[in-house]
Every structure is written in C-alpha cells, then in structure tokens.
Amino acid sequence: MEITRREFFLKSARSAGLLALGGLVWSAYVDEVTASKLILRPPGALKEKDFLAACIKCGLCVEACPYDTLLLAKPGDNKPLGTPYFIPRDIPCYMCPDIPCVPICPTNALDEKRVSSNGILDINTADMGLALIDESACIAFWGIQCDACHSACPLLNEAITLEYKKNDRTGKHAFIVPVVHADVCTGCGLCERACITQKASIFVLPRELVTGRAGDHYIKSWNKKDEKRLKNAREINTKTKISNRPAIDSLNDMKGLLDD
Amino acid sequence: MIRKYKYLILRRSFQISLMFLYFAGNAWGFTFLQGNLSSSLLLGFIPLSDPYAALQMLVAGAVLSGDLLIGVLIISLFYISIGGRAFCSWVCPINIISDASNYIRRKFGFNKIQKKQPASRNLRYFVLFLSLLLSYFLGLSAFEFISPISMVHRGLVFGMGFGYGAVVIIFLFDLFVLKNGWCGHICPLGAFYSLGARFSLIKVTHDAQKCTACMDCKDVCPESQVLFMINKESIPVLSGECTSCARCIEVCNDDALNFTIRNFKGEKNET
Numbered sequence: 177m178e179i180t181r182r183e184f185f186l187k188s189a190r191s192a193g194l195l196a197l198g199g200l201v202w203s204a205y206v207d208e209v210t211a212s213k214l215i216l217r218p219p220g221a222l223k224e225k226d227f228l229a230a231c232i233k234c235g236l237c238v239e240a241c242p243y244d245t246l247l248l249a250k251p252g253d254n255k256p257l258g259t260p261y262f263i264p265r266d267i268p269c270y271m272c273p274d275i276p277c278v279p280i281c282p283t284n285a286l287d288e289k290r291v292s293s294n295g296i297l298d299i300n301t302a303d304m305g306l307a308l309i310d311e312s313a314c315i316a317f318w319g320i321q322c323d324a325c326h327s328a329c330p331l332l333n334e335a336i337t338l339e340y341k342k343n344d345r346t347g348k349h350a351f352i353v354p355v356v357h358a359d360v361c362t363g364c365g366l367c368e369r370a371c372i373t374q375k376a377s378i379f380v381l382p383r384e385l386v387t388g389r390a391g392d393h394y395i396k397s398w399n400k401k402d403e404k405r406l407k408n409a410r411e412i413n414t415k416t417k418i419s420n421r422p423a424i425d426s427l428n429d430m431k432g433l434l435d436d
Numbered sequence: 437m438i439r440k441y442k443y444l445i446l447r448r449s450f451q452i453s454l455m456f457l458y459f460a461g462n463a464w465g466f467t468f469l470q471g472n473l474s475s476s477l478l479l480g481f482i483p484l485s486d487p488y489a490a491l492q493m494l495v496a497g498a499v500l501s502g503d504l505l506i507g508v509l510i511i512s513l514f515y516i517s518i519g520g521r522a523f524c525s526w527v528c529p530i531n532i533i534s535d536a537s538n539y540i541r542r543k544f545g546f547n548k549i550q551k552k553q554p555a556s557r558n559l560r561y562f563v564l565f566l567s568l569l570l571s572y573f574l575g576l577s578a579f580e581f582i583s584p585i586s587m588v589h590r591g592l593v594f595g596m597g598f599g600y601g602a603v604v605i606i607f608l609f610d611l612f613v614l615k616n617g618w619c620g621h622i623c624p625l626g627a628f629y630s631l632g633a634r635f636s637l638i639k640v641t642h643d644a645q646k647c648t649a650c651m652d653c654k655d656v657c658p659e660s661q662v663l664f665m666i667n668k669e670s671i672p673v674l675s676g677e678c679t680s681c682a683r684c685i686e687v688c689n690d691d692a693l694n695f696t697i698r699n700f701k702g703e704k705n706e707t
Contacts, residue, residue: 195562206578209581233590250595282475283498283504
C-alpha cells in the first residue's frame, strides 16, 4: 500500500500530536502523584527522589515486616502508587535488630548501607523521620505528669530525654517535659503511637521537611570542630544599583529623602 | 466438550493459582512465591523480575542491583526462548477481564456492527516508546505509576483501594469502545513482550490442508492479524504479537492448528 506525500505528512503530524497529548497528561499525572512529601518510608530508604526511581513496587518489604507496619500505597491513598510507607499512629516501626524489610529489597531502594554501622546491620542508625512535639497540646507542658513517649522510646534517654523546669504559673511546681534529640531520633514513631492525647502531640515527619540548615557561614563559638565548616563557606557578593558607589557616599546622599 | 476448553481451563487455573500463591505469600507467609508480578522471590531465594519495569528504571537513571538483574535475566530468557508472549494470556490478571469483554462482544455480535476498529494496533509500540521517554525525563518508571496491571495484581495481594476502577474501565473500554482495546492496542507491557517473542520455541502452527476456512479461529483470536496464513499457507504463527492463548486451537474443528516445537531448519527450507 503506497501512501502519498500528503498522507505521510498528515500521519506524522497526527502521531506527533498524539505523542504530545499523551506525554503531557501522563507526565502531569505522574508528577502530581509523586509530589507528596508527607510520607514515611521504611528504614534504609534512599532519598525520596532516588527511592521513587529505584523502588519496583514488589511489596517484599511489606511481606517481610513481622508487625504489619508497612503498607503499599493503593489507588486512592493519594501516595505514589505501589510504594511502601507506614503510619506510626496506627502501627509504628518496632525497629527489629535484623531489619527484615531491608535485605529482601531486590533493587536496593532500601539500602543496607544506610542502616549499617561498621558493615553490620544497626537499626539505631535508621532515619525514617524525626519526632516533633507540639508543646501547646502536650500535657507535660501544662504541668501534668506524663512520660508516655519517653518510656516508649526504644532509644530511651538518648532520643527523648526528660527535662525539669520550674512551673512559673503556680510558682511551686515542676514541669517534667520530653525533649527530642534530632541527631539520635530514628523516626520509628513508637512515641507517636504511645502519646495519650486525643490527637498525638508528638509525631513523626520526614526529616527533610522539618529540619533547617544554617549554612557554612555560621559556626558554633569556641568549637574547634565546628569551625572547620567555615572552609566550605564561599563569599557571596550581591551587586545592586547602590553597590556602584562607595557605601559612605550612598549614606550621605540626601537626594530623594528631602522634599523640595 | 471439556477438550474444547482444555487450554482455557489450564490458563485460568494457572492465572488464578499464581495470584493465590502471591496472596498467600502476603497473608499467611507462604514462602513458595512472594512479592508480586513486578518482582518476586520463588522458594525464598530465586529472584524473578519484570524486565520492562527494570528497563524503565534503567532509563530513569536508577542503579540496577545484582538481584534485580538475575531476576530480569531468568524471566527474559524464559519468555524469549520458550514462552513468547505467553505472559499476556497465561499470567496477566487483566487478561481475564479483556477476555470477558471479548466474549460478550462475540455473543452480542458487536463485532459485526463495528467492523472497522478506529485505532491501529501499532499504537502500543508508540505507548512503549512514550513510557521510556517519560521515564527518562521524569527520572521515574513512568508506566509503573499508572499501570492497571500492577494496580490489579498488587491490589489482589496487598489490598485493592480504588483499583477496581481500573478493572471496570478496561472492561467497558474493551466492550464498547475498542475491540481488544487495552491488551491489543495500548498496553506497553504486551508490546514489550511482543518484541522478543518472535524467537520463542513453542509456536502455534497452521495446516492449510486440513483447513475448511470457517474462520472461527480469526473470530476468537485477540490478535487476529497474526493468523494471516489461515487457509493459505502451512506455516507457524511467528508474529511476536501471538499470545499463545491457544483459543484458535480449541475452536478449530478440523485440527488445522496445533502447538509445535519449532524446527528452525525446516523453516528455512520453507521460506
């Protein structure tokens, strides 16, 4: 069957149009569905972007989990389809020492290296998220004695410590309040599960979402180790219209400030 | 009577028991087959992985692990050398849905009213190309996030959610919009397996001497273009688009179609 030049051009244009339309709808959907940042991954998960690229969505980690902590995102969960996650308020990560969910991963989207120290699996190095406390809802900050999260923490007195403070409101009582240590917390969520308030006042969120970064221009004073970071700091030069003149001229210039 | 459906019964039992084994792996910890069709563990240590998913990952820029590559190799070797495109009709759960649509279409004579299909079967290679293009640009396995196949098999093992929607949509689409719409025109996984299936060992072979040209086989075939030789030539169905579903063998009353193991020497002499 021979096709004329007209037909060929028409056909090519149609294909290109179809490709563009399909590509647009498809990529828009995938982009949207993978944009959700509020999702807690199993221990050892790669950074979210790499994780989404590497996870083959087989659910072997979900099957390996002895506590049924992990779930696979279903259509309607509003999470990247088929990827594993957990909801600590329902079932937290119980931090098994042998971490069965990680070595079984066929694609290394859950990477053993990220939960090992000195080549041995070590769940305490996991980083699933970071626990935060809402001090306005946590009853320990009201003066009621509660250390549910502290005693539930698998890294007791390391990830969560109790601190004593004076209760200025009554003048003669104490606050015994929980404090989370971000460098130790693994984000397992046992504290969130244990929290006795109606809606958990201590809760786990993805670390990237809730941590800031001071940058290398600021260092802690009298701390030799921290001072080394200064080497990474690079000069930042901002050029604006004002930078054309020396600073003193710019300051002495009354033009524009006075009404004439 | 039952001999007329022996392959169909075999296929359905295989599809359903496979899904059951996956389900049991998750629900009761059976270690015979764990995971799902994207990637699984057979007997707790043999990895099996979907080569198309792995290809998307590769294009997306993920580093492929050793386990994954072994799994891909096992599956690819099996389909290329023996099974052909058998995944589509012997494993894939969507096949049950699209076969149901097809059955109703035939019974109600839709195909007689709607003789010309409005889309080309080559569309699927287009979708396959697009999926790889998008995987590259998005850095994600693009098809795996929308695949109704994954939604359904994952759903059967780990919980369905709105995955039933995918089932209903494919059923209605195949029934009213386009004959063999999903499996024969759109699905890039089927297109992917078609590319490698030409070379497989087991093929349906036609015997033109016995054929009475009733065309029952073409009527029942989900990829009827592969049966172009019916009543013309005695050659095997070599096209990679044949899913080896064996429905043509069953409906043939003249024993003019049968599975054969390929004889590469003989083929060369014929052509």
